[in-house]
Amino acid sequence: MKPFDYYTVTSVAQAVSLLSKHRHKAAVLAGGSDLLAMMKDRLEGPKLKLPAALIDIKGIKELSYIKEQKNGVRIGAGTVLADIASSELIAKRYPLLHQAAGQLGVPQIRNVGTLGGNLCQRPRCWYFRGKSFANCFRKGGGTCYAPGGENRYHAVFGGSNCYIVHPSDLAPALIALDARVEIASPKGSRMVPLEKFYVGPDKNILGETILGPQELLAAVEIPAPAAASRGAYLKLKERQAFDFAIVSVAVNLSVAGGSVGQARIAFGGLAPVPLRAVKAEAGLKGKALKDAIAAACKAAAEGAEPLSQNGYKVDAARGVLEEALLSLA
Amino acid sequence: MAKEEKDPHEHKEQQKNPLAISRRTFLKGVGTTAIATSITIAPLPLPSAADAAPPPARREAWIQLTVNDTVHRLKVKSHWTLLEVLRKQAGLTGTKKFCDRGSCGACTVIVDGRAVYACSFLAIAADNRKVLTIEGLLQGGKLHPIQEAFLEHDGLQCGFCTPGQIMSVKALLDKNPRPSADEIKEGLSGNVCRCSAYPKILKSALAAARRG
Numbered sequence A: 001m002k003p004f005d006y007y008t009v010t011s012v013a014q015a016v017s018l019l020s021k022h023r024h025k026a027a028v029l030a031g032g033s034d035l036l037a038m039m040k041d042r043l044e045g046p047k048l049k050l051p052a053a054l055i056d057i058k059g060i061k062e063l064s065y066i067k068e069q070k071n072g073v074r075i076g077a078g079t080v081l082a083d084i085a086s087s088e089l090i091a092k093r094y095p096l097l098h099q100a101a102g103q104l105g106v107p108q109i110r111n112v113g114t115l116g117g118n119l120c121q122r123p124r125c126w127y128f129r130g131k132s133f134a135n136c137f138r139k140g141g142g143t144c145y146a147p148g149g150e151n152r153y154h155a156v157f158g159g160s161n162c163y164i165v166h167p168s169d170l171a172p173a174l175i176a177l178d179a180r181v182e183i184a185s186p187k188g189s190r191m192v193p194l195e196k197f198y199v200g201p202d203k204n205i206l207g208e209t210i211l212g213p214q215e216l217l218a219a220v221e222i223p224a225p226a227a228a229s230r231g232a233y234l235k236l237k238e239r240q241a242f243d244f245a246i247v248s249v250a251v252n253l254s255v256a257g258g259s260v261g262q263a264r265i266a267f268g269g270l271a272p273v274p275l276r277a278v279k280a281e282a283g284l285k286g287k288a289l290k291d292a293i294a295a296a297c298k299a300a301a302e303g304a305e306p307l308s309q310n311g312y313k314v315d316a317a318r319g320v321l322e323e324a325l326l327s328l329a
Numbered sequence B: 001m002a003k004e005e006k007d008p009h010e011h012k013e014q015q016k017n018p019l020a021i022s023r024r025t026f027l028k029g030v031g032t033t034a035i036a037t038s039i040t041i042a043p044l045p046l047p048s049a050a051d052a053a054p055p056p057a058r059r060e061a062w063i064q065l066t067v068n069d070t071v072h073r074l075k076v077k078s079h080w081t082l083l084e085v086l087r088k089q090a091g092l093t094g095t096k097k098f099c100d101r102g103s104c105g106a107c108t109v110i111v112d113g114r115a116v117y118a119c120s121f122l123a124i125a126a127d128n129r130k131v132l133t134i135e136g137l138l139q140g141g142k143l144h145p146i147q148e149a150f151l152e153h154d155g156l157q158c159g160f161c162t163p164g165q166i167m168s169v170k171a172l173l174d175k176n177p178r179p180s181a182d183e184i185k186e187g188l189s190g191n192v193c194r195c196s197a198y199p200k201i202l203k204s205a206l207a208a209a210r211r212g
Helices: A012-025 A035-040 A081-085 A088-093 A095-103 A115-120 A170-176 A278-284 A289-301 A312-328 B012-016 B023-029 B082-089 B145-152 B162-175 B181-187 B198-211
Strands: A005-008 A026-029 A053-056 A066-069 A072-076 A180-185 A188-193 A216-223 A229-236 A247-256 A259-268 B060-067 B070-077 B108-111 B114-117 B130-132
Touching (some): A012 A216, A095 A170, A170 A247, A170 A259, A247 A312, A259 A278, A259 A289, A278 A289, B082 B108, B145 B198, B162 B181
Parallel strands (some): A005 A053, B060 B130
Antiparallel strands (some): A072 A216, A180 A188, A180 A216, A247 A259, B060 B070, B108 B114
């Protein structure tokens, strides 16, 4: 790795103060699984520079907790993934989040990786990660190599100029649970729906979120589950151990009197952002779940624009959604 | 350098490497010219109030690392990984470097009771932590029951991934002494074996759990 200035901070105030001083030159270090690998690869481009400073937030005690509160559960961004996966409170109240946390990474990753790190991880696109492809849009260059290249894992929705897919497992799960995130900055903090935290390449080609250079993701708040709600998280992988999703789906439904009340569905692995399946949700509401599954799955795949090698993802998306809905019917 | 008395508790590699300083060598070394010229005693960082100004940037630091119950005081660069420091400074080469990207598991060690990839852990961030490596499993010169199980059931072929596999089994059994086969597969999911000795690794882990 190239040498860097290393800071250890013990409070959010210290972290954002350093971030506002160093801005784009600094990177936040938590578990380090993603960041250190990118730094070892010396991944750079016209607008992607190796960080000159790392701000290690592992020592911020106030960022590590899972708390039950009046209107749901609040999880600190520094909470280690293994603690989320093994939390009885999460397993009981949000089974789909429990399932997503248990399926991501491996013990060695979950033991150090954090909630915030999982939500802010960079895409796995092999052109973005490949040192030889410095002209990639996401590194500030002038092209996307995916449409004319090897694109079997790339986006089938919302690509337009860059075809990354969002790799997080927790993001679709938390979006289906209607979670909000707290973003801290030197001026104070703001709450944003997690769905709005992510932006596609048309809005931000150099990053996946709205997080400013002086901001830090501080916490996630999940509202209390609706009465009679049920959820499922399914992940399709090429390898059964240690793999990112080809397609994943998080489904959160409330069912009363035989028909679907609320429905929230979010996909991972399909688009540059964790993708809400709004049409499929609408197709379920007010209907008996079993009768509405086929139409909802069809609606979920509408508008897909596959590249030369990834058309199978459209079928896969329909398939995982069908399986998830059947498991809840 | 003045000839020092051999200390049976010191690791051989450690003695070869002048950079490797355990608490014992450090204390012994203070006052001998050769070592004194290369060491300055760094003050321990004081705990700071939550909102106080952040501590200054560091490019290197003295860290105190307890590895297999031996306290090491080491001067590390901020960009060195725990893996590099374990191998090169502490002289503990049982922990293997392969992918160096947190993908293969060869570098698995146990930090504060949890299995981690030492290649993806900054040494400077390991200050004041307790690390267990494959060398630490040896008890009074005797192999650990997990190591015995791997030998007995041929849980390896080339052996390069074995220290990492064994450390993952150790971390799993510490938490779950009687895991099912599926739980073992999950516990070892972060350790790749390119020889594909998986069935025998599983068999060895199951046997180790029975010996427990």
